[in-house]
Amino acid sequence: MAETLRRLRSWLVVLGAALLLPVSGISAASAQPTTDSGVSPMIVGGTRASTSQYPWVVYLATSSGSQYCGGTLVAPNKVVTAAHCTVGDSASAVRVVAGRDDKNSTAGVVARVNKIWIHPSYRTATQGYDVSVLTLDRNLNYATLPFATSADTGLYAAGTSATILGWGTTSSGGSASRYLLKASVPVVSSTSCTSSYGTSYKSAHMVCAGYTQGGTDTCQGDSGGPLVAGGKLIGITSWGQGCASAGYPGVYARVSAYATEIQAQINA
Template identity: 80%
Template sequence: MAATLHRLRSLLGAALAAATLSMACVSVAEAAPVPTADGEFGTQIVGGTRASTSTYPWVVYLATSSGFQYCGGTLVAPNKVVTAAHCTVGDSASAVRVVAGRDDKNSTAGTVARVTKIWIHPSYRDVTLGYDVSVLTLDRNLSQTPLPFATSADSGLYAAGTSSTILGWGTTSSGGSASRYLLRATVPLTSNSSCSSSYGSDFNATHMVCAGYAQGGTDTCQGDSGGPLVAGGKLIGITSWGEGCAAAGYPGVYSRVSTYAAQIQAQL
């Protein structure tokens, strides 16, 4: 891939490599974690708080057959999950699990579904070239409520300053440890011109949207790739890449879902 791993916020680790999965994934993380008394990262994350799948039933995570979480995803139909192409490229459906209804990765709550089909946008080559979208077909219908996704009629949801929600189980600092629990944060969408100033020609407004504060401090990070960017009750973005995590002047970059709505719908 042309993009560097820190841009992808990759969670390629020993557990992932051992499972022979090649995903270079990103996650929902915030800046400078503060450990709680029990050693876990709690709500003292800048801009982030614990969240529940009872509130966000459509947020899921991708795991290896051994249970290692490496990316996020969004349930958009009872048996369909939207995630990032860079989370699934090169992998077989039989190696992937989708976990729904589980806030605590160490618990056995919720449902673990197998994947029967992986669709990757045929134009995907690298995150900085766009098309970072994938649709997974599950082996069963889940009971969780799916989330509608943005279409070309939802251009208003992409206005600069729009308040959006990010979720995931990823690292709580760049290169740090992944969160045991589902976390959420609120970030504003940035203007295309501002994102272009940050990332230059790597940013393409047709395929991407950026979100974050100018001063940084709240962002997605390693392990959150494929997870949702939500506004107006719809999935508007897929966590894709960024320069570090929560760095000032470098917002998170998300696949612009409305651009791919027709292709996603075709998979449903």
């Protein structure tokens, strides 16, 4: 099985992947901005969204402005994202863009990153611990999103309606969206997710969301972005088999499992 990390790197990384061919099934897609004619109204199977409604959703960009991952503002100067979005990166090379629906616009704020924290147990997304916290160079004047803790087990119940958001590709290996997109997906039981992914799915560290028939999902470039239910961040877009494939829901880092570590970074 070839798991797909749902991220979209910069031109340099994409070029390297194209020359070397995909490794371990990781899809590499172009990071160039799309034009109006190339915009599809899907995250995969979604619709346009606005940061005025979701002010805490942000995206990660290179110093040249290319978006490659998503994130969630959980404190005025703290962003939760996926570890596989930041591993190997220096803080000075990362930008966090808030309040910008259209990646081609200059709306919102572009913040620099002073510190990158990656869970010390992180090795690969499919082993779990796919969580990272960025400390920004300033406080952002946007609403923050509370995150799930061990007391929020009900938010992980199978069938719970959750929202996914991102600027990633609108099909596996396809073009990135110019605009912020959203969709609703149901949380999937651990039993069902294990049936799909076997031992790669670890219920203590992950949660699945998606439809049995597929059709709606996060995809490359959405990594690090939020899975939201009950007004809280319950998941971090992490990995999956392709995008929106029947029988293979998206896999998200289970935020409640890392609440203590995230809070420690907020307090740091």
